[in-house]
Amino acid sequence: MKERECDNCNNPTPKRFLGKINGLYLCKKCRIELRKNHRKQTIKESGIKEELQKLSSKIKKEREYSRKSYEKRIGHKVINKNYQPIIKGAKIGKPIHLYNLFLSFQEKKCLFRILRQRGMSERDVKERIKDLIEEQQRLGKIMKKENKTKLQIKQKQQELLEELWK
Numbered sequence: 001m002k003e004r005e006c007d008n009c010n011n012p013t014p015k016r017f018l019g020k021i022n023g024l025y026l027c028k029k030c031r032i033e034l035r036k037n038h039r040k041q042t043i044k045e046s047g048i049k050e051e052l053q054k055l056s057s058k059i060k061k062e063r064e065y066s067r068k069s070y071e072k073r074i075g076h077k078v079i080n081k082n083y084q085p086i087i088k089g090a091k092i093g094k095p096i097h098l099y100n101l102f103l104s105f106q107e108k109k110c111l112f113r114i115l116r117q118r119g120m121s122e123r124d125v126k127e128r129i130k131d132l133i134e135e136q137q138r139l140g141k142i143m144k145k146e147n148k149t150k151l152q153i154k155q156k157q158q159e160l161l162e163e164l165w166k
């Protein structure tokens, strides 16, 4: 198999494992690192880290509360690890799961509300959420090009989401 050096770390890498970002051919390790930094930068620049953390803990708390009351009702613990309780106030329980959608409708609504409460204009809030979603779509597209399955992309985005909210 033909090899080529990664433009960043100079490690010889089989050509089919190299990916092009901003005109540079990068190995998988460097691509992950680059994306991680870009994500951090995006969050930092948009100044929403605090809001995301607040939102994350709010959603966690509501899910926990909702799970507990559900368990109480059915009389035993929920065994299904993937069980996702409906968040209070949600019109429709199911979040929209388009593979390239970063935030669920409900999460977006929460984020929107938090930012608005902070006194940000509606336009600015929309802009910030849009930036965030665009970043996720970008990652989704890259993964699609790498022939990752929808499930893999969704899992990765879930990971990213969790990573983002740490």
Ligand SMILES: [Zn+2]
Binding pocket: 006, 007, 008, 009, 010, 011, 026, 027, 028, 029, 030, 031
């Ligand atoms: Zn590299």
